[in-house]
Every structure is written in C-alpha cells, then in structure tokens.
Amino acid sequence: MTFSISLTVNGVRRDVELDNPRVTLLDLLRERLQLTGTKKGCDRGQCGACTVLVDGRRINSCLALALSHDGADIRTIEGVAEGGHLHPVQEAFIAHDALQCGFCTPGQIMSAIGLIQEGQTDGDPERVREGMSGNLCRCSAYAGITEAVLDAQKKLAEAGGTDAGRRDAA
Amino acid sequence: MTSEISLSTVPAHTRHGSNIGQPLTRRDGVLKVTGAATYAADNHPEGMLFAVMATSSIARGRVVALDVDAAKAHPGVVDVMTPAHKPELAMDPDAKTNPFMFRLDLLQNDLVRYAHQPIAVVVARSLEAATEGAALLAPRYEEEPARVGLDADESFEPAAIGIGSPARIERGDVEAALARAEHRLEATYETPAQYHNAMEPHAIVAAWDGDTLSIDTPSQGLAMAQGRLAGLFGIAPENIHIRSPFLGGGFGSKGLVSGPQVLGIMAAKLVGRPVKLVLRRDQMYGPVGHRPPTRQTLRLGFDGEGKLSALHHHAKTVSSTFDDFFEPAADISHTLYAAPAILTSHEAVRADIGTPLFMRAPGEATGSIALEGAIDEAAFACGMDPLAFRLKNYAEVEPISGKPFSSKALRECYRQGAERFGWSRRTIEPRKMRDENGYLVGWGMGTATFPALMFQAEARAVLRRDGSGVMETGAHDMGQGAWTALAQIAADALGLDLDRTEFRAGTSDLPDAGIAGGSAHTATAGMAIHNAGADVVAKLAALATGDERSPLFGAGNAGVVAREGRLHRRDDESRSEGYGDILARAGLAQIEGKGSAAPDPSVQETYAMHAHGAVFAEVKVDPDLGQVRATRLVGAFAAGRVINPRMVRSQFYGGMIWGISFALHEHAVMDRRSGRILNADLAEYHIPVNADVPSLDALMIEEHDPHVNALGIKGVGEIGITGSAGAVANAVWHATGVRVRHFPIGLDDLLVPAAA
Amino acid sequence: MNDFDYIRPATVPEAVAAAAAPGAAYLAAGTNLLDLMKGGVARPGRLVDVTRLPGLDAVEWLEDGGVRIGAMVRNADLAHDPRFAASFPAVAEALLSGASGQLRNAASVGGNLLQRTRCAYFADLDSACNKRVPGSGCDARAGENRLHAVLGWSDACIATHPSDFCVPLVALDAVVEIEGRGGRREVPLAELHRLPGDAPEKDTALEPGDLIVAVRLPAGAAAFAGHARYIKLRERTSYAFAVVSAAAMLRLEGGVIAEARLTLGGVAAKPWRDAWAEQALAGARPDEEAFRRAAELALAGARPSGDNAFKIELARRLVVRALALAASGTPERVPALPGSPFSSLPELHHDV
Numbered sequence A: 001m002t003f004s005i006s007l008t009v010n011g012v013r014r015d016v017e018l019d020n021p022r023v024t025l026l027d028l029l030r031e032r033l034q035l036t037g038t039k040k041g042c043d044r045g046q047c048g049a050c051t052v053l054v055d056g057r058r059i060n061s062c063l064a065l066a067l068s069h070d071g072a073d074i075r076t077i078e079g080v081a082e083g084g085h086l087h088p089v090q091e092a093f094i095a096h097d098a099l100q101c102g103f104c105t106p107g108q109i110m111s112a113i114g115l116i117q118e119g120q121t122d123g124d125p126e127r128v129r130e131g132m133s134g135n136l137c138r139c140s141a142y143a144g145i146t147e148a149v150l151d152a153q154k155k156l157a158e159a160g161g162t163d164a165g166r167r168d169a170a
Numbered sequence B: 001m002t003s004e005i006s007l008s009t010v011p012a013h014t015r016h017g018s019n020i021g022q023p024l025t026r027r028d029g030v031l032k033v034t035g036a037a038t039y040a041a042d043n044h045p046e047g048m049l050f051a052v053m054a055t056s057s058i059a060r061g062r063v064v065a066l067d068v069d070a071a072k073a074h075p076g077v078v079d080v081m082t083p084a085h086k087p088e089l090a091m092d093p094d095a096k097t098n099p100f101m102f103r104l105d106l107l108q109n110d111l112v113r114y115a116h117q118p119i120a121v122v123v124a125r126s127l128e129a130a131t132e133g134a135a136l137l138a139p140r141y142e143e144e145p146a147r148v149g150l151d152a153d154e155s156f157e158p159a160a161i162g163i164g165s166p167a168r169i170e171r172g173d174v175e176a177a178l179a180r181a182e183h184r185l186e187a188t189y190e191t192p193a194q195y196h197n198a199m200e201p202h203a204i205v206a207a208w209d210g211d212t213l214s215i216d217t218p219s220q221g222l223a224m225a226q227g228r229l230a231g232l233f234g235i236a237p238e239n240i241h242i243r244s245p246f247l248g249g250g251f252g253s254k255g256l257v258s259g260p261q262v263l264g265i266m267a268a269k270l271v272g273r274p275v276k277l278v279l280r281r282d283q284m285y286g287p288v289g290h291r292p293p294t295r296q297t298l299r300l301g302f303d304g305e306g307k308l309s310a311l312h313h314h315a316k317t318v319s320s321t322f323d324d325f326f327e328p329a330a331d332i333s334h335t336l337y338a339a340p341a342i343l344t345s346h347e348a349v350r351a352d353i354g355t356p357l358f359m360r361a362p363g364e365a366t367g368s369i370a371l372e373g374a375i376d377e378a379a380f381a382c383g384m385d386p387l388a389f390r391l392k393n394y395a396e397v398e399p400i401s402g403k404p405f406s407s408k409a410l411r412e413c414y415r416q417g418a419e420r421f422g423w424s425r426r427t428i429e430p431r432k433m434r435d436e437n438g439y440l441v442g443w444g445m446g447t448a449t450f451p452a453l454m455f456q457a458e459a460r461a462v463l464r465r466d467g468s469g470v471m472e473t474g475a476h477d478m479g480q481g482a483w484t485a486l487a488q489i490a491a492d493a494l495g496l497d498l499d500r501t502e503f504r505a506g507t508s509d510l511p512d513a514g515i516a517g518g519s520a521h522t523a524t525a526g527m528a529i530h531n532a533g534a535d536v537v538a539k540l541a542a543l544a545t546g547d548e549r550s551p552l553f554g555a556g557n558a559g560v561v562a563r564e565g566r567l568h569r570r571d572d573e574s575r576s577e578g579y580g581d582i583l584a585r586a587g588l589a590q591i592e593g594k595g596s597a598a599p600d601p602s603v604q605e606t607y608a609m610h611a612h613g614a615v616f617a618e619v620k621v622d623p624d625l626g627q628v629r630a631t632r633l634v635g636a637f638a639a640g641r642v643i644n645p646r647m648v649r650s651q652f653y654g655g656m657i658w659g660i661s662f663a664l665h666e667h668a669v670m671d672r673r674s675g676r677i678l679n680a681d682l683a684e685y686h687i688p689v690n691a692d693v694p695s696l697d698a699l700m701i702e703e704h705d706p707h708v709n710a711l712g713i714k715g716v717g718e719i720g721i722t723g724s725a726g727a728v729a730n731a732v733w734h735a736t737g738v739r740v741r742h743f744p745i746g747l748d749d750l751l752v753p754a755a756a
Numbered sequence C: 001m002n003d004f005d006y007i008r009p010a011t012v013p014e015a016v017a018a019a020a021a022p023g024a025a026y027l028a029a030g031t032n033l034l035d036l037m038k039g040g041v042a043r044p045g046r047l048v049d050v051t052r053l054p055g056l057d058a059v060e061w062l063e064d065g066g067v068r069i070g071a072m073v074r075n076a077d078l079a080h081d082p083r084f085a086a087s088f089p090a091v092a093e094a095l096l097s098g099a100s101g102q103l104r105n106a107a108s109v110g111g112n113l114l115q116r117t118r119c120a121y122f123a124d125l126d127s128a129c130n131k132r133v134p135g136s137g138c139d140a141r142a143g144e145n146r147l148h149a150v151l152g153w154s155d156a157c158i159a160t161h162p163s164d165f166c167v168p169l170v171a172l173d174a175v176v177e178i179e180g181r182g183g184r185r186e187v188p189l190a191e192l193h194r195l196p197g198d199a200p201e202k203d204t205a206l207e208p209g210d211l212i213v214a215v216r217l218p219a220g221a222a223a224f225a226g227h228a229r230y231i232k233l234r235e236r237t238s239y240a241f242a243v244v245s246a247a248a249m250l251r252l253e254g255g256v257i258a259e260a261r262l263t264l265g266g267v268a269a270k271p272w273r274d275a276w277a278e279q280a281l282a283g284a285r286p287d288e289e290a291f292r293r294a295a296e297l298a299l300a301g302a303r304p305s306g307d308n309a310f311k312i313e314l315a316r317r318l319v320v321r322a323l324a325l326a327a328s329g330t331p332e333r334v335p336a337l338p339g340s341p342f343s344s345l346p347e348l349h350h351d352v
Helices: A025-032 A088-095 A105-118 A125-131 A142-158 B029-034 B068-073 B127-136 B174-180 B222-233 B259-271 B329-334 B364-381 B386-392 B410-421 B482-494 B521-545 B579-585 B601-606 B645-664 B721-736 C012-019 C033-038 C075-079 C082-087 C089-097 C101-106 C109-113 C166-171 C219-224 C275-281 C288-298 C310-327
Strands: A003-009 A012-018 A051-054 A057-060 A073-075 B049-055 B061-065 B077-081 B118-124 B140-143 B169-171 B183-191 B203-209 B212-216 B240-243 B275-278 B294-302 B308-320 B341-351 B440-451 B457-464 B469-472 B501-504 B560-563 B566-569 B576-578 B590-597 B610-621 B628-638 B696-700 C005-007 C024-027 C046-049 C059-061 C067-070 C175-180 C183-188 C211-217 C228-233 C244-253 C256-265
Touching: A012 A025, A025 A051, A025 B127, A051 A105, A057 A105, A057 C101, A088 A105, A088 A142, A088 B029, A105 A125, A105 A142, A105 B029, A105 C101, A125 A142, A142 B645, B049 B127, B049 B259, B068 B077, B068 B127, B077 B127, B077 B259, B118 B127, B118 B259, B174 B294, B174 B308, B174 B341, B183 B364, B203 B259, B212 B259, B222 B240, B222 B259, B259 B275, B294 B329, B294 B364, B308 B329, B308 B364, B329 B341, B329 B364, B364 B386, B364 B440, B364 B645, B364 B721, B386 B410, B386 B440, B410 B440, B410 B610, B410 B628, B410 B696, B440 B721, B457 B482, B457 B521, B457 B579, B469 B482, B469 B521, B482 B501, B482 B521, B521 B560, B521 B566, B521 B579, B521 B590, B566 B579, B576 B579, B610 B721, B628 B645, B628 B721, B645 B696, B645 B721, C012 C024, C012 C046, C012 C175, C012 C211, C067 C082, C075 C082, C075 C089, C075 C101, C075 C109, C082 C089, C089 C166, C089 C228, C089 C244, C109 C211, C166 C228, C166 C244, C166 C256, C219 C244, C219 C256, C228 C310, C244 C310, C256 C275, C256 C288, C256 C310, C275 C288, C288 C310
Parallel strands: A003 A073, B049 B275, B212 B240, B308 B341, B469 B501, B628 B696, C005 C046, C024 C046
Antiparallel strands: A003 A012, A051 A057, A051 A073, B049 B118, B061 B140, B077 B118, B169 B341, B183 B294, B203 B212, B203 B275, B294 B308, B440 B610, B457 B469, B457 B590, B560 B566, B566 B576, B610 B628, C059 C067, C067 C211, C175 C183, C175 C211, C228 C244, C244 C256
16 A cells, blocks of 8 residues: 655655655655755654754654655755855854764754744753753764854844844855 | 765865964865765665664574564565575684774674674665564574673683783882882772764665675775775775765774674675665664773872872773673873872673774773772872872873873863863862852862874875865764864865865775774874875975976975965075976876875884873752752863864863763663663663753863874874763762762762761 | 554544554654654554544633643643743643653643653563563563652552653643543543553553543642742753652642642652642641651652662652742743753853
8 A cells, every 4th residue: 555645845845655654754854755964863762863844843753754744844954055055053053063973963953943943042051952952962062052053043033033044154 | 986075165164374273164064064964874876775684682692583484574575684594705704813803793603692783684675664574583592691791700811901902011019009108099980881872873885786895884994994894705905995974973883894884785795786774773782882891990009198109900891702802991090190100900701792892082981080080089088189189190201101201281281271160269178069059069170191193094195287286095084073174284285275175085995094093083194194295295396496497496395385386495485386387387287196104113112192181070969869960161181283173172072071971971771681781772871962061161282292293193082081071070079078989970879868 | 663554534533433443553743652663662553643633732721710731732832832831830841841842842742641661671572571561570670670660569560651741730630531432531640540550561541442632730720830840850951751750839828838739750650649748738838847748758658669769768859859949939931951950050041
C-alpha cells in the first residue's frame, strides 16, 4: 500500500508517494527529498540536530511521522537564507563562532529561529540558554550560540519584524 | 585527481596582509550555517542501498542463531551479511602489526566480545526496511558471564600504556621520600567510562568500481585509514579515495577507521551497489572506542610549608579482552609539580567491553582530575591557598626528566587567570562562601597541561601565473577550524592574500597531513604548509633573481621576501615583482613546491615541550538539595603561537565544558550482570546542555616558543579539559566541604546532614 | 520499527472503534510512541492518528471557573497561554521544566499523561521487565536503580512515571475525560495511573480503545495561583528527567495555611499526592516546622527499592523547599530556568 502526501517544503509544494507508513519527517527530508542539511544525531528526540520548523514551530523531525504531517508547511535549514542573503541568525552564528564541527548547527539555527518567534526570552541570556537547551553541541559552542541568538534577536527586533529582517551576508 | 572540495567565502572573512594571528571567522561558516556542508551520511550516489547493523545484546559468548529468513522476508530487504555470508578480506581483522592497528569486529566469527558488537548487517532498499530487517534477526546466544568494571578480573601491569609508554616510571626514591615526609596524603579517585558521542554518528557511503573504492566517511586520519583499508581489502592504497571534508566531531573516535565503517564497505562489495551505513546512537557505545574507567591512587609527601617531596600516582584501568589500549592516566604527574621523587605506575584488568581508545586528552583528562584533586587536598592540609601551593611546587624544569621546558608561561597563566577570576577573595576554609540567594559558593582551580606534539605531514604548493596560489594537504576539519587556520598559514607561506589562496584539504588523494589528534594537527600540517610555501617561493625567487630582466636580479634567494603576491628585495623594498610577471617571463603557467614536517629528535631530546594553563571555576550548590551549577569558569592558557584567536577560544571553551561535564555530568552506566550499557543514548548519558554553561572566559597568554617548530605552535584542542575538570570538582569541595572522589559528582553525594 | 496500518479517523467514535482492535495504538504527536517504536518496546500493528480529530485542540474556560484542556493542545501552547499560566502557574512551570522547546511544541496534553516509564530495563529488550513482558521478572531490582521508585513500588516493578505536567495536575484534582467503547466517562487523574502491584504492565486505568479527549481542572484550582511552585531536581540544568520533583501549592488566609496541595514526581509509578501532609499543613503557619512535618508525613511510607535511599531524604528536603517557595509567593512570570533550584540567579541574566 502506498500513501500520498503533500508538503510545502521551503515554499515549494512537494507531492510525495510513500511506499510505507513508517517514514519519519527527518528520513523523508534526508533520504527521499535529498534535503540533507537537517541532521540525524540520535533519532530519538534527545539531541535536537533534526530540528525543523513545521507550520512555523520548531520540532524534532525524528519523532514526527511524515504521514501525520500531510499538508504541513516545513522549513528546513536549506530554506532559511534567501536570494544569497543569510538570515540574521545565520550571520550571527558565524560572527560569534557559534559552531565548530557544524553538525548540530542546522538544528541550532532552526531552533534559534523558532525560539525567537516564540517570543519568550526578552533578551535574557538565561532564558536563551534554557530555550536552546534542547540542542546538544558536543563541541560545546554554547557560549557563542547564546551570544549569537541574543545578537540576532536584537537585530531582528531593530529591523521591526520577527523573521523578516534579512540582511546582506556581506 | 584533484579535490572536489571547495569553499565559498564571504568577503568579510578575508584579510589582506599577514594572516596568522587574525581572528578570521570560519571560512566554512557559510556552508555550515546553510546546511550545504556535506557530511558523510549526506551523500546519496545513484543506486545506493541502506545498510543497518545488528549488534549484540550480550557482552560475552557466541551467536548461535540469526533469523536471516525473517529479515530477508521483510519487504525491501536485499541481503543479510553474516559471518557465513560476507566478502572475503585479505587480512585477518584480529591481526595486529603495529600499536596503532586495533583489532576490528568484521563478522570474522560468531564470538561476542562486548555488548553492541556488530553481528550482522542488513542491506535494504530503504532505511526503514533495513532497520526493521536488523530487528527481525532476533539473535539467539550462548551467553557467558560478563566481566565488568575495574574489578572484573586479576589485574596486571601492561607492557606499555598509551602508545608505547612504559607503565612504570620512577625518578628518585618515592617510598623513601614518603617515609621521610612530614605530611603524607593518600587519596583514591575513580573516573567512569565515557563515550565520545560526537554529534555525527560514524557513517560511511561506500561504492566499489572493480578494484577501486570510493568512500565518504569522517576521518581524523585519512592516510592511515587508506592504508588500513588497503590492507583489509587487498587493494592498493591509491585505489581508495576517501572524502572527509567535514567531520561532525571526532574527539578521537574517528582517528582510526572503525569496524562499522569497514562493514559498510564490505556490504557494498557484497551487494555490488553503493551502500550507506550510519550508526544508531546506541551503536556508538561499543565498537568505536571510549574512555575507560580508572581508579587512581595519589600518595603525596610534603612539608609543613607545602613543599612536595614525593608524588606517587598509580592508575588502574580497563581494556578489552582482545586488544590493548591502556589509558595512561598517571603520566600527567610527570610534568606538573616539582616533587624530587616521582613514581607513576599503571595496572589494568580486562573486561568484556569494546576496546577503549583515545578520547580527548586520553590519560591527561583522567589523570588531571585526580592529580588536581589530590593537590587541592594537600594544599588544604597545609592550610594553604591552592594557588600558593601550586606556585610553591612550580616546576622550573620537567620534574620527571629534568629537561628544561622549551617555553612555559604557566606562572603568567596563574597570575592573569587568578586576577580575572578574582581568586584573591577566596576563603581557605570550605563552605564559607554564600551568595545573596543563600547558595553555597565554591571556588576551585586546576592546572592545565598537554604535550606539544608533532607528527609527520606533507604539503604541496602551487603558484600560478594569474597571481593565485594553491596549497594542498589532506588535513581534517573536525570543528577545530583547519579550513580556516591552515589556510591562514598557507596564505602567509605563499606570500598571498587569503582570497588569492586556494586551500584544498579533506580528501585522501592529497598529500598526507598526518592524523588530526594529539592537538598536533595545526603544528604538523601547518609546518608542512609553511615549508611547502617556502619551497615554492624559493623556486620562484630563483627564477627572478637569476633573470637579469627582473628588478630582483642578483638579490639571491635570501635577499627577497614574499608579500601580497610579490617578491621584494630585502635590502630595497621598492624593488619588487609580481608572481605572475615572474612566471610569465619564464613561460610557466605555474610553479610547484613541496614541504614536509616531522618532529625534530634533537629538540625532543633537549626540551620538554608542553602547553600550560590555569583554570579557575566557580560553582553554586544548593545547600539543602545538592544540585550544582558551574556558574563561571576562567581559563588562562599559554599554548605557543595562536593562529586564529577566534577558533582557539572556541577550542578552549569546548575543552572547559568537557571539564564541567567530566566533573558533573557524563558517565556510562553499565549493568553489572549483563555488561550492557543502560544509558547508551543522549537522554540519560548526560552531556552538558546550554543552560549548564552560563559563563566562560578564556585568556590567551602570550608565549613565544622558538623550539617546538618554526611557527611556534603548540596546540589547543585538548588542554582545555585538563585543569578544568579538577577546578570544578575542587570548587564543589570548596562550596560544600564534601570531598567527592568519584565522578561525576551527583546531588546524592552532596546531601550532607542539614546540620553540618 | 515494525510496519503498521495507518488510519486517520475523522471523528472520535471512528477513532475509538479503530483503536479498540488488538495491537492498535493512538498516535498523537508521537514524541513518546515513535521513540518506543524505534526501540522495539512498542510494536503496534495499527496506528490511529488522532492529531486531526475535531474539538481536541482548545483550552476552554468553563462557566463554573474551571478549565477544560483538549487532549491535542500542545504542551508549549498550554504553558504559554497567559490566562492558563496566571491561573495555574505551577502547571505552567512544570510543563516548561519538561523536555525541550522542540518537544513541548509537539507533545500533546493527552500524550504527556500517557508517557511510559524511562526505566532503562523497560527500554532494554534484553532485560527482564514485568511491565514490558508480564511475568518476565524485574532486572531493575538488583540492577542500576539509583533513580527508581521509593514509594508505591512492588516486587514486580520499581519504575517511576516521568511526567512533570501530571504532578501539579494531580495536586489540583484534575479530571480526565475519556471516550471509550462504552461512551464518555471521567476519571480523576489521581486514579488514571496505577501503582504496579502484581500487574505493572497496566500503566493506567484505560481500556482498549479508550481515548483521552480532555483534562479538566476544577474551579477551585485557581485559588492556589498566588502560592504555587513546581521544583524539579535533575542531573543537568535542563533537558533531563526529574530525580525528584514536587508541586506545592498553598492557599493562605490571614497568615495561616487554609489549604495545601502537595504532590511528588519521580518517586513512584504515579504522581504521589499525600493527603496526610496536606491535612497537617491546613491551619498551620507557613513556617519551616510545618513544612518539615509535612515532609515527614509525605515520605512516611517511603522505602528504598535499591541504591536509592538518598531519594527519600532528597524528597523530604525538596518538599520543604517547594513549600517554602510557594509560601513566598508565585513569581510574576515562570522563572528563566523553570523548576530549577537555580531559577533565580540574577547575576547570570546580564548580557554576555
């Protein structure tokens, strides 16, 4: 039995035939849609490397059944920068060296974008640390990550939007 | 064949002029923040199948049945690789021809030597089918009682520890010195098994084409991996092409090719199609190495003024039943404190575990937390400030060898670190400091140290007529910043701006850059790059200075200097010529040079070479509930020349957080009966989260070392964990008055009676 | 993960009918179920996806002042619902102390109630576990059991219930609305989860096909809003299950405790509410002596199930702390580190 679902991934409608119901959203993205920016670190909701935005909210895609998200709007790390312009969160991650090996970075960035949109941190570093604690980083770039989120949040607020304030990468 | 790997850079990342020492942002940053950086498991060649390992659930015994039929009957399953059905290897995986060659579990028989040992591989058309196929194998075992932990069996003195170091080294007569000592202190510390847990699980995508093999897999040592695989498969090393542009963390676990990676290649051979094999997180707790547990006894003799007269550091550790890796935990005591009599000794047992391996600061990390704890205990026994005690025993020469240090700015690390931290306001007595909220406050410190190592490496340099240059070496970026720091060295070596320098790394067809381990990669690969640059520039200079049409004619090689794409006469900088002009006149499209690097035996003979540092930690402890938070760490590190302070700071931070984790968080919990690890995941194997790390500071203390290598580089990757773990543990004691000598320290350790 | 039939019913009755079949399981967000399926602990032959069922995703304020929370309301949405958080601050704090931001965005209210134990032997298919395989034994008893139950356990099972959310809900007399084959019924949350006894395989009072459709808090629950905390001890600052947790709520009148609520988490197979302790607090002054007495009563029946005697003393101290914090007043906003004893370290809030 096959299942047909339709997703909007990074603004593009994707009609997907699944030969099997057990495909997770993460494996759908990585192994069937070739969107490998989203990473699998634990596959059990314990590390955050697979974080994507589903209908604007950050979730662990490894614990999401693809079928159950039929019709959803998905945003992955590949859809964050637009037209050659990095998102302020991406820029801030580079500027604050909020990454080392880079493997957790897509999840960190998606989580940071989600966190900022949730609007609960008020620029408080402790709330940012808590809010980013679902994303493990074994290289331990946490200090830079916290700085980057605070910095990006501030710049986005100054730009007057939550997520709209893209700036030139240079 | 040239490298496929290239990096996009954004203009803000480049800088004109001297590149070494500049805090450039990561050149691979854009790739990594956009998801475009390709890790091994991101590859998907045409026709690829998915392989999933089945691993053993017993620690010792043999597999007596696998339900291969059930697995094969699952829709999508293509084949099941078992000891009875697998490609032949050219070499016994249990053969060992050098100390860097570790025995691998490649389905050579039905024996089980540890839990999570691979026992079969299922190949299928989808990841889901392969995963379920592996579950359907439902192995049956003949199980034998597992031997577990530090008391698993009779202990013995290993023939060698680490890589070829003697298990026992003594200078002076420690027993006599202890007998004479005014004060004696004996303390036993235990450290747990820890697992690297790089965020990227080991992964491989392997494709065979006749006798040539193309693989994507993370590697901290491409040339060694190539050699190992060539031996196993009986093909020429040059027939193996490995791509490893980005490692999702290594920490030692990707230094040597692991069994599961080889199984992926075998599976591809078996099915005649490209295969991807990625470890599940739980499968990383067995076949890819770990830091073994230790039990360390420190015996110190000292006088009433805190002067050490004797230091005995004894370490017991665990290796597997089938291979030799012995954590050299006691050897940290060779270099740090100036006791006239020092003895380091090791003993080991064998248990039914995967072979332990190098894990970030192997030996140094485990040894440091015990030594720094004992030193802290001795300082308090003398009523001394722990920093004063350490200064009292400051080693002016390396204690174990008597050799002078090639450089040692530790005193300055102590001074600046203590000042930044505010150490002078610390009480000697524990449990005396509180904050405004009533939490217990503790301040502790530790000395950091790591040897300044170098391995062998080669590099190839090219200058082109268009004024650009290329530097090639098969270096590995596992997050430390090789793409950036080595490119900075390359640009300076070529006398070019960074944006005119193409740096190629991360594939096995490039010159061997040596292993990315031992905190030696920047020094090793960097020196090869430096020398390759010098070679090509010298060749270019020879062209110019021997050509009477050049403004540099007659200057001689020593008489020119390369800068920003031009050669200048040293004696008259106004006379210069661009690289492109020199090559054009010579009718050359490009000119090539080579360089190599290796440790200098005469320098090693003469000097003790180490990086040093001092770490100061503050913890807060809930006085009733025992919950601990490491609220502030300041580290001051002297590690020779800093190539890129932005990346070096991140390395120090990372190491310091590993120190917090060592002291407070991570440990593998093993069932004593089954030998299975019960927290083989990331939910219960606790590595720190962001909220565990509120405040870090890392000072880079200037240090010029004329001996370690021409660039003066020591290495920064591992030193951060040393000192830090002990500093946090000592801070917990200072906060609570409870000396916990096993790690991680848990809240149950700190539930002192409320009246205390 | 095993293969399964996937059904997405359009109505609650359809869902109940589909899930009543042997081997069927409801799929909400899947944050626990998919994890269990990946580990082979759960192998349902049929998944009944309830995420699109109508009417399950609302927070409704009832005329009597109570609140009805639809089973598909996501944990994060409930915690950040301003009126809900103001009325039931300890529930919001408990929700926000659990899991991670990503998991809370996905996880549902109903699913949170039904998460299964985190006992490592339950998760390990090769260990004996009466909860997973009835009658197979309990390897936790003589195993690594530092974090296991100290209350209400049996020789058959010493596992604990991992939920944070349920702890204050039980304290507040939450009621669970269930649709089953026999129609709708209500069960007090305190009676939903079962102690193991000799049937630890049965976590709850639910029958096959039963679907939790809502959780209700009674009108009186908001009366504790001014003095309500959830405190959670864990082995790292965030993203870890509780070693021990406590929900403490007080209604103060004229400087005296008029009514108290006290429930412990991480100590038993269900949230552990103690009526004796609550009664002892009623009428007392909110001081340390009263809190200590309550702590003694709450843990009076506790006994170690293994190497976990420390949890008893720790739980006593936590009760005292949680009551003291509740007495000092609910913070205006859920603290930066929800549930943490370090939730108020002002110097760490500076800009880095």
